[in-house]
Amino acid sequence: MNWQYITEILPALLDGTKMTLSLFLLTLVLSIPLGLLVSVGLRSKYRPVRAVLKLYVWLMRGTPLLLQLIFVFYGLPIIHIVFERYSAALFAFVINYGAYFAEIFRGGLQSVDEGQSEAAQILGLRPWQIFRKIILPQVNKKVIPAMGNEVINLVKDSSLVYVIGLGDLLRAGNIAMARDVTLVPLLLVAVIYLLLTAALTWGLRSAERHYNYYQ
Numbered sequence: 001m002n003w004q005y006i007t008e009i010l011p012a013l014l015d016g017t018k019m020t021l022s023l024f025l026l027t028l029v030l031s032i033p034l035g036l037l038v039s040v041g042l043r044s045k046y047r048p049v050r051a052v053l054k055l056y057v058w059l060m061r062g063t064p065l066l067l068q069l070i071f072v073f074y075g076l077p078i079i080h081i082v083f084e085r086y087s088a089a090l091f092a093f094v095i096n097y098g099a100y101f102a103e104i105f106r107g108g109l110q111s112v113d114e115g116q117s118e119a120a121q122i123l124g125l126r127p128w129q130i131f132r133k134i135i136l137p138q139v140n141k142k143v144i145p146a147m148g149n150e151v152i153n154l155v156k157d158s159s160l161v162y163v164i165g166l167g168d169l170l171r172a173g174n175i176a177m178a179r180d181v182t183l184v185p186l187l188l189v190a191v192i193y194l195l196l197t198a199a200l201t202w203g204l205r206s207a208e209r210h211y212n213y214y215q
Contacts, residue, residue: 035101
């Protein structure tokens with residue numbers, strides 16, 4: 001193992017990791033609230049609202065994220081909707097993962113007994129208080145395992161941004177490999193991805209232990 005070579009390419013890989021983490025974190029911050037809102041809308045009394053949201057979820061889950069990235073960056077400019085590279089990637093990731101999170105939250109909401117909401121109404125709680133203090137903590141506990149799978153997938157899916165030329169972790173590794181004709185950069189990329197997923201797994205298990213309070 002050539003440690004001098006590793007120290008030479010590591011800064012470029014770490015710069016790519018910053019891009020990967022930035023996209024990952026912003027996607028989570030935006031797509032989780034979006035998914036929660038859509039999941040509530042899927043339970044709406046108004047049929048047109050449910051129909052539109054079901055169509056959105058079906059489209060996002062039924063087409064590959066790679067295709068959605070290409071469509072947002074290369075396709076939308078045809079109708080004069082232009083995104084810069086990072087914004088295009090973020091938009092595609094948010095609407096894609098928002099649909100997956102919506103289905104996860106919808107399942108969690110359906111698993112909560114409606115009798116609890118009725119009892120809370122009798123006690124005088126307002127709808128937003130019932131949702132925040134009674135329903136949401138239980139939903140969070142139920143959806144964490146499924147959310148965890150999607151969160152870890154998000155880290156790996158971030159490598160798809162290479163198709164629109166963003167300098168993420170995998171692209172940095174590919175450039176170094178092609179330039180130096182060695183697999184060492186890709187091995188380092190794999191190590192970094194494994195470290196990221198290990199940290200996320202630990203965090204998700206900690207969250208599961210925290211929400212065990214609600215069982």
